Amino acid sequence: MSTTTIPVGSDYDVTVGHGVLDQVASHLRDDTMRVLVIHPEPLPQYGQAVAAALRATGREVLVESVPDAEPAKTIEVAARLWGVLGQAGFTRTDAVVAVGGGSVTDLGGFVAAAWLRGVDVIQVPTTVLGMVDAAVGGKTGVNTAEGKNLVGAFHPPRAVVCDLDTLSTLPHADLVAGLGEVVKGGFIADPVILDLIEADPVDATRVGPRLRELIERKITVKANVVAADLKESSLREILNYGHTYGHAVEQAEGYRMRHGEAISIGMVFAAELARLAGQLGDADVARHRSVLTALGLPTTYAGASWDRLLTALRRDKKTRGATLRFVTLTGVGQPTRLVGPEPAWLEAADAAVRA
Structure with missing residues (x-):
């Protein structure tokens, strides 16, 4: 082939x-x-x-x-x-x-x-x-x-x-978890990825032409970004969409949760945070949950306390001094940053993930 x-x-x-x-x-x-x-x-x-x-x-x-x-x-x-x-x-x-x-x-x-x-x-x-x-x-x-x-x-x-x-x-659960990163590529840069998944989410989880296209599209997204910014000085930060909260969840779970599953939860948190900050509309937030759920990925988390997660967030690589920074969206394919969000927004976004 x-x-x-x-x-x-x-x-x-x-x-x-x-x-x-x-x-x-x-x-x-x-x-x-x-x-x-x-x-x-x-x-x-x-x-x-x-x-x-x-x-x-x-x-x-x-x-x-x-x-x-x-x-x-x-x-x-x-x-x-x-x-x-x-x-x-x-x-x-x-x-x-x-x-x-x-x-x-x-x-x-x-x-x-x-x-x-x-x-x-x-x-x-x-x-x-x-x-x-x-x-x-x-x-x-x-x-x-x-x-x-x-x-x-x-x-x-x-x-x-x-x-x-x-x-x-590859175990099916691991294949599905890997699609969490593919979905991320759809939300930050290539909406066709989301369209392909929504058209047939079951086919997206099988080894075949649709999965190959999804893989190649996500690789292309990442290749374009890292070619322009190897050391994450600016543009490359968008690849961390969902990672700030997701990495905190992984740490809290002792790295026993699959990375893609944690990033799936992290993207929902980021979407809820962007809505609270007035950056993202209700329909795009809802789309996060629908696409991820269709693939069988988690969109809620009820594990470690918010205080424990916040401690991990403060160690995130994007944090500058005491200022938390998040990659968020103003729309599908429109990544931005949210610097120093209100503590109340963070708690509310966490609560929305636990709901």
Whole structure:
């Protein structure tokens, strides 16, 4: 089947297609002689498939498994992988290949960014979330007890390879959760995404042409944004729509909630906050709930207290001093920012999410 190439500015390309795992080697530099392939423990088949293709080119390949999902994103796991690189004598011309979901691509990118102050990384996402968000854009990092992704680096990959065949083994709940980030792309930049989901939300959750179009559209949204603003100095902040509250929920839940589910809740919070601030109309707020609900994503939260969530919000990367900042909307496809919202608005938005 055909492949789609989506450029991220002039820096690198994202390849999307079926049966493209063996294309990873073609993206390495000619003088790359050693490669570390990282994969989550439940997915050895994809890591080994990539490793076999790399060995066929005559390169030395090491394969390391890491914990699944957020438990992979710790400084302890990263340190173990740096030890592997050091013992194998990896130099600045060698590379890391991260095969797995968003947690593995975040981890692999961070390991590559820090080793010798930066070696090549090729991202091979195997989940919807990884394909449309984590693997694209060069954000890497690990979690700490104080919050999600507070330790990391901007380190653009050499390439991103998205093999849609890997989605066939993805649990349905994980596929649906990944669509939370796809919906975000619809609300901040590409309303056609929302139209496609609303036309047939069940088909949107199946591996097929509609899901492929949704994935490619969301990758294009992110590629356009990060190409213009790699280090989140201005425009790139819009990609954090729903993340401020969503990350607070993730932290409160001990990272046991799927990222896309938390972001779904976070988008509802952001929409309610924008309505209270006079930025967003009732119909657009209602559309948030209807689109997300149609996919089976959560739109309410009744867990940690507001005080606990507020503590996490104050540690958010967008906060400046004591001033909270949120990405909000004035309409579909019209992102803006809300700086220093009234405390009463924040509490009311939280209450609306709990209703």
